[in-house]
Each structure stands twice: as C-alpha cells, then as structure tokens.
Amino acid sequence: TLIVAGSWICEYIGEVYLQAEFHGSKKYCFELFNDYIIDASNIYNSSRYINHSCNPNCEVHEIFWDHLPHLVIIATKTINYPEEITINYGFTKSDPKNFDGSAACLCGEENCIDK
Numbered sequence: 001t002l003i004v005a006g007s008w009i010c011e012y013i014g015e016v017y018l019q020a021e022f023h024g025s026k027k028y029c030f031e032l033f034n035d036y037i038i039d040a041s042n043i044y045n046s047s048r049y050i051n052h053s054c055n056p057n058c059e060v061h062e063i064f065w066d067h068l069p070h071l072v073i074i075a076t077k078t079i080n081y082p083e084e085i086t087i088n089y090g091f092t093k094s095d096p097k098n099f100d101g102s103a104a105c106l107c108g109e110e111n112c113i114d115k
Contacts, residue, residue, distance in 0.1 A: 003079040009058055012047045012071035014040035032062055036069045047073060053086035055109040060087055 003009070012030060017037045022029075028040040028048050040048040050058070050073065057077040063070050079085060091105075091113065105114040 002081070003075050003085075005075050005078050007075045009073040009075055009085060010045065010047045012038060012040065012060065012073065013043060013045040014038040014048075015043050016068050030060070030071055032069050032071075034062075034069060038069065038071060051084060051086050051107075052089040052091075052105065053084075053107040053109060054088065054105060054112045055107070056086040056088045057083065058085055058087050 014028070014030075015038070017039060019031065019035050019037050022037045022039065024039055024041060026037075026039075028044065030038045030040075032038065057075060057079050058073050059076050061072050061074055063072060073085070073087065075085075086107075105112055
C-alpha cells in the first residue's frame with residue numbers, strides 16, 4: 001500500500017468549541033489559531049490516534065466550511081506500508097504543554113526535540 005505525497009488522509013473529527021467556552025480535558029484536543037478547539041474526546045475517528053513525530057510524514061491543515069473550522073491531515077511525503085502516519089504536535093522541549101508534561105518525546109528521530 002502506498003500513500004502519495006499530497007494525498008488527503010482524513011479529517012480530524014471532534015466537537016468544536018470556542019476556547020473561552022471549553023472546560024474539558026485537553027488530551028485529544030487541537031487548539032486552533034482562531035480561538036477554537038476541536039476536542040476528540042467523545043466524538044472522534046481514527047485520526048485521534050495519529051502519533052507525533054519530530055520528522056512527520058503528514059501536516060495538519062485548517063480549513064473553514066459552514067462557518068466552522070475543520071482540520072485535515074495531508075501526506076507531505078510518500079508513505080509506504082507499514083510506515084506509521086505521523087504529524088508534528090508543534091511542541092518544543094521548553095514548552096510546558098509538551099505532551100501534557102506526562103512523557104518525553106519518544107519518536108527516535110535524529111532531530112527529536114527531547115534528544
């Protein structure tokens with residue numbers, strides 16, 4: 001199986017909230033630049049399980065339709081079976097939100113933020 005660079009992988013599904021109105025756990029959340037949060041805690045698809053890598057093979061793109069934000073995962077490299085689909089969560093080593101403070105990055109890439 002082959003996923004070609006530029007392919008649409010899936011949409012990150014979840015409940016959409018304004019950040020000011022959100023009071024839940026941020027375990028499966030995407031914080032967007034326009035004051036929204038997409039929370040995949042209760043409503044979700046397999047995109048919720050896409051792991052972080054410091055050298056990801058996909059990117060997350062924010063788009064709007066029906067006046068709401070949507071996140072889509074797009075392949076940035078050709079992905080061969082059995083390679084895992086990964087994205088960069090956007091944290092830095094000094095970021096206090098780095099993986100909720102619960103774990104160091106374990107991606108193992110040469111450019112890993114926790115090496």
